[in-house]
Amino acid sequence: xxxFTQRLRDFKRKYLKPVFKMGAMRLIxxxxxxxxxxxxxxxxxxxxxxxxxxxxxxxxxxxxxxxxRIIRCNPFSKGGYDPPPEKFKMKWVL
Amino acid sequence: MGFFNLLAGQNIIDVAVDGxxxxxxxxxxxxxxxxxxxxxxxxxxxxxxxxxxxxxxxxVLPLDIFSRVKMKKQSLLMGSMREDMEKLQKQYANDxxxxxxxxxxxxxxxxxxxxxxxxxxxxxxxxxxxVFSSFSQYSQYANLNSYNxxxxxxxxxxxxxxxxxxxxxxxxxxxxIAAVETAENxxxxxxxxxxxxxxxxxxxxxxxxxxxLNGEPEEIYGYYVDxxxxxxxxxxLSGVEELPPNWPSLSEVEKNAFVKDYVRIGxxxxxxxYYHEHxxxxxxxxxxxxxxxxxxxxxxxxxxxxxxxGFRSAISRAAGSIDANYEESYNEVTYNLQEEKNxxxxxxxxxxxxxxLMFLQQFIMMxxxxxxxxxxxVDGQAATTNKVMMVMMPxxxxxxxxxxxxxxxxxxxxxxxxxxxxxxIINKVVSVRFDDNLEKQAxxxxxxxxxxxxxx
Numbered sequence: 375x376x377x378f379t380q381r382l383r384d385f386k387r388k389y390l391k392p393v394f395k396m397g398a399m400r401l402i403x404x405x406x407x408x409x410x411x412x413x414x415x416x417x418x419x420x421x422x423x424x425x426x427x428x429x430x431x432x433x434x435x436x437x438x439x440x441x442x443r444i445i446r447c448n449p450f451s452k453g454g455y456d457p458p459p460e461k462f463k464m465k466w467v468l
Numbered sequence: 469m470g471f472f473n474l475l476a477g478q479n480i481i482d483v484a485v486d487g488x489x490x491x492x493x494x495x496x497x498x499x500x501x502x503x504x505x506x507x508x509x510x511x512x513x514x515x516x517x518x519x520x521x522x523x524x525x526x527x528v529l530p531l532d533i534f535s536r537v538k539m540k541k542q543s544l545l546m547g548s549m550r551e552d553m554e555k556l557q558k559q560y561a562n563d564x565x566x567x568x569x570x571x572x573x574x575x576x577x578x579x580x581x582x583x584x585x586x587x588x589x590x591x592x593x594x595x596x597x598x599v600f601s602s603f604s605q606y607s608q609y610a611n612l613n614s615y616n617x618x619x620x621x622x623x624x625x626x627x628x629x630x631x632x633x634x635x636x637x638x639x640x641x642x643x644x645i646a647a648v649e650t651a652e653n654x655x656x657x658x659x660x661x662x663x664x665x666x667x668x669x670x671x672x673x674x675x676x677x678x679x680x681l682n683g684e685p686e687e688i689y690g691y692y693v694d695x696x697x698x699x700x701x702x703x704x705l706s707g708v709e710e711l712p713p714n715w716p717s718l719s720e721v722e723k724n725a726f727v728k729d730y731v732r733i734g735x736x737x738x739x740x741x742y743y744h745e746h747x748x749x750x751x752x753x754x755x756x757x758x759x760x761x762x763x764x765x766x767x768x769x770x771x772x773x774x775x776x777x778g779f780r781s782a783i784s785r786a787a788g789s790i791d792a793n794y795e796e797s798y799n800e801v802t803y804n805l806q807e808e809k810n811x812x813x814x815x816x817x818x819x820x821x822x823x824x825l826m827f828l829q830q831f832i833m834m835x836x837x838x839x840x841x842x843x844x845x846v847d848g849q850a851a852t853t854n855k856v857m858m859v860m861m862p863x864x865x866x867x868x869x870x871x872x873x874x875x876x877x878x879x880x881x882x883x884x885x886x887x888x889x890x891x892x893i894i895n896k897v898v899s900v901r902f903d904d905n906l907e908k909q910a911x912x913x914x915x916x917x918x919x920x921x922x923x924x
Contacts, residue, residue, distance in 0.1 A: 417568060
């Protein structure tokens with residue numbers, strides 16, 4: 375049984391995680407190439423930001439960071455240069 | 469007693485039809501309110517769809533104008549910076565980041581702010597999706613509701629023959645006696661004098677086939693027939709085929725089949741009459757002219773009254789899961805609508821119109837943002853994107869109008885015309901203002917130069 379769970383974990387790490395990550399990233403790249411209107415207040419753009427955030431921190435955290443960025447990207451904010459952080463500091467959580 | 473009644477189950481005739489409970493979300497009720505404004509008028513549903521579209525577009529108009537004005541301004545400014553930008557495009561063709569940086573510097577120098585936030589786009593997309601799903605749910609709900617009304621009319625026509633508590637026992641036309649399943653007496657318990665009720669459907673209306681027993685609504689299992697009364701009543705009718713000569717000696721099964729057939733004739737006709745009375749509301753632009761029923765696609769693949777499988781797939785979202793048991797009821801209620809079952813629902817006109825208008829709108833949108841699209845990236849990717857969109861969008865929406873309903877096609881056509889007109893007006897206003905500003909700037913510059921010269 376232990377062996378089995380170990381194998382399952384290995385399987386997840388080896389195959390499933392890359393699939394989700396690559397799937398999400400490919401979707402974003404598709405959006406950038408085919409659907410995007412190329413208007414954003416920030417550099418890098420919201421989609422580029424999300425792409426890099428997913429690459430840095432994984433699918434879940436990356437998408438959350440991207441969502442937060444999209445919410446910030448509204449007519450009342452200033453915009454400008456805002457790269458995704460390498461590591462998220464979540465001091466306010468702890 | 470119960471045992472004998474179980475054995476005697478065959479002397480009960482079952483002429484019940486089932487209505488299908490319908491459900492509707494909160495936004496669906498708002499849409500329903502708009503559509504109900506026109507109830508009773510010919511082409512009511514199409515009118516409702518048009519008014520609904522106009523109301524929705526006017527609601528999101530501020531957001532729309534905001535983004536469109538921004539887009540057009542951006543495009544015009546880009547156009548005025550075209551030479552410099554093209555130089556940069558050539559210079560940094562291999563270095564995207566450098567290009568972006570240089571472009572930002574150039575834009576800042578020209579007083580250009582690359583506004584165009586992501587959130588409003590996302591919000592309007594979400595609004596569209598929510599409204600779209602409620603609209604499709606409402607259309608299924610309304611379609612189902614008209615079927616339920618037909619089922620009610622059918623049941624009411626049957627109940628005209630049932631002996632009720634205020635009915636006269638000597639009246640020959642009241643030859644049916646309700647049979648109810650109760651806890652004490654088991655199945656098929658006759659209720660000689662009954663208060664008829666109608667069961668509730670999703671809207672709180674009662675659908676036929678229920679009776680009031682001990683103050684509680686109970687489902688009527690079937691009807692006993694008073695054969696003597698029926699014989700007298702039938703003999704008094706004119707214009708019907710004669711009672712079989714050996715009527716008293718027929719078996720109960722044969723008698724029941726005869727009575728059932730007779731009762732069904734009137735009930736089927738009542739349901740069909742309801743449909744014909746209200747068919748003008750659901751057709752477009754007038755009854756029996758072009759589109760029979762706007763709740764189905766405007767195509768020759770659909771019939772005005774579909775078969776049960778078509779009906780089932782057309783209302784699946786409003787009714788939850790429907791099993792095949794309803795097929796008998798559906799066929800019974802729509803029995804006298806054979807002509808409508810063989811009529812094409814439409815001739816693709818609205819679908820072709822929707823796709824054509826969509827194409828035109830995309831084309832104009834593309835032209836009005838030409839400069840911005842060509843220059844916002846190094847390789848002119850945005851222009852290609854827009855070309856793809858110009859072809860893809862109409863195809864996707866054309867597919868939708870094949871899938872959903874003619875009402876959705878009407879919604880799309882009105883929507884497209886509305887945004888076409890607003891785009892044209894916004895473009896005109898913005899470019900006139902932009903030219904004015906340019907002239908002013910030129911004048912200011914000239915004045916400044918003159919001033920400087922004088923100083924020197």
